[in-house]
Amino acid sequence: MKEYKICIIGFGAVGKGVAKAISLKKDNIKEKYNANLKIVAAADSSSSAISSDGLDEELLLKTKEETGKLESYPNFGGNLNGMEILNEVDYDILIDVTPTNIETGEPALSLTLKAFEDGKDVITSNKGHLAIKFKELIATARENNVQFKYESTVGGAMPIINFVQETLNSCEVESIIGILNGTTNYILSRMTTEGSSYINTLNESQELGIAETDPTQDVEGIDAACKTVILANSILGVDAVYSDVDVTGISQITSEAISLAKKDGYLIKLIGEVSKEELKVSPRLVKQGSQYDLNGTLNMATVKTDLAGDVTVVGKGAGSLETASAILTDLINVIKMK
Template identity: 50%
Template sequence: MKVVIAGFGTVGQGVAEVIGMRRELFQKGFRQKVTIVGAFDSSSLVKNPRGLDPEVLVARKAGTGRVGKRPLDGGAEEFIEEYDFDTLIETTPTNIVDAEPGLTYIRTALNAGKNVVTSNKGPLALKFRELTSTAAKNKVQLRYEASVGGAMPVINLSRELLRGEQIYSLRGILNGTCNFILNRMKDEGLPFEQALREAQEMGIAERDPTYDIDGVDSACKLAILANAIFGRDVTYNDVMRTGIRSITEDAISLASEQHMVVRLIGEINDKRVEVSPRMVPVGHPLAIGGTLNIVQLITDLAGDITVAGRGAGRKETASAVLSDLLALMNEGRGKRR
């Protein structure tokens, strides 16, 4: 399978490294090679039809800040359309305003008959139906396990292993940063601002934490899950959303006296698609601490199924991308037909 990596930030580099690390698995398990034949970031492009060395790409990015030597010059669309490869691995950052540039990259690849594996929430949270229809129309696959919960395999679990189940509802913690902050507020009695600063110092929260603490990141993921698992036609804008920035240490303390913790919970059921802080009894699976993500699926035959995992990180997100690449190879989609 010949792949091109779009976006060469933390996730893109992690994907390149993992492709290098799993050469033997591709060969032994599928009698195939996964070859990176191109990669581009916001300013540069590199390509070689015979393959590029993942280690060299990562080293060049680390050394120069660019993945390629030649400038991209706005030619990404043309490159995706005309260059010979099988699968676009799209890892550009999430943009929830207009989903660009990832949306254009994904659209272009699908229309050019190329599979897409993406970790980017924006295009899916805003244009899920359009993109899945485009993939179906062009008889290619769009896979997006890495877009929700990093290494936590909730989408493929629901759509493939739990295919025979009727899934009534879903609820979970989809943002590790908020979970860390709420947990520190409870454990140390910290005010919100101090817990946030601590998270920023530890590199858990971004310098601009809005996406996390206002529930934007969780709402994007919930919109994707509502479409992918429940067949709803919703966008990020349809998700009811309340963040955690107004929560006080007094509120956390009152809940704690009643053996409850406060968590930012995403919930999909027949009444709502909502992200909001909720009180969770101590000992409940969703009372989980740290930065883990966790999702509970309520099903008719299997009952409650809970899955947890690291929601972000270079290797963790790359692991989810890898699972999608393997699924493509497993279905004989490694090479374009």
């Protein structure tokens, strides 16, 4: 049986979801793929836990929940940072779930390049480095003969990148159009059903933990724009970066505008459009009852192909375990390629 030593850098909501998913599924993966998963290191922004014999996933989660820091993990807690861990720990696969930084791509960019240069496979949920350095990252992975997976960067649990590359690989994709951000979909859905103002709905979504304390990346369309760049590069082969996207967010949408649209049988949704001619994120009118008529944090994407016609996928675009499900899928795909 092959053993896979896993290093998780980033232990917020998604990182914890990855630990939980591994805890839930490791026995099934062992039986189905003859692979033994072992988390040998985990790190949050200020602390870490490291053990070559493997860390207990449930104890990691309990430690983080009760103390807020991984350094309190019994016997194996410490304060090494991400790069220090990569230099000192013997691991096979890096799972990078650090926060997205669209300006520099850090720390994910440096961590990923370091892992590649050391011959390690990488799975990420981080969009920042992909949105500004996609071509460089893919080229470096190939040069070092390692695998680089990033399904969870677009749509959370919604299958899109692997789905198109593997299931629709007989088709040429002409465009992808969809709702690529769960937070904005929740806000616009609530404004539509409740008639509430943007600011009140935003405050509500923050109280529920759907929107971040600083919601800028979501509500100004930055998150969705990153996803359009990743789709453009990975599926359409367009050499695009974040600055190539025409971006407008939802912060100027009023309840009056939503009410007027509703009277005419329309909804307002933040839509991302990906084609060889255009990369755009903006609020648009969509017909009630269409495939875009989704509530809550759901994401969707319609893939326009030459052979299969239009294929629409829908899934939860946010959530700890939901996003971790896509990361675990990538992990299984890495294992299958060994």
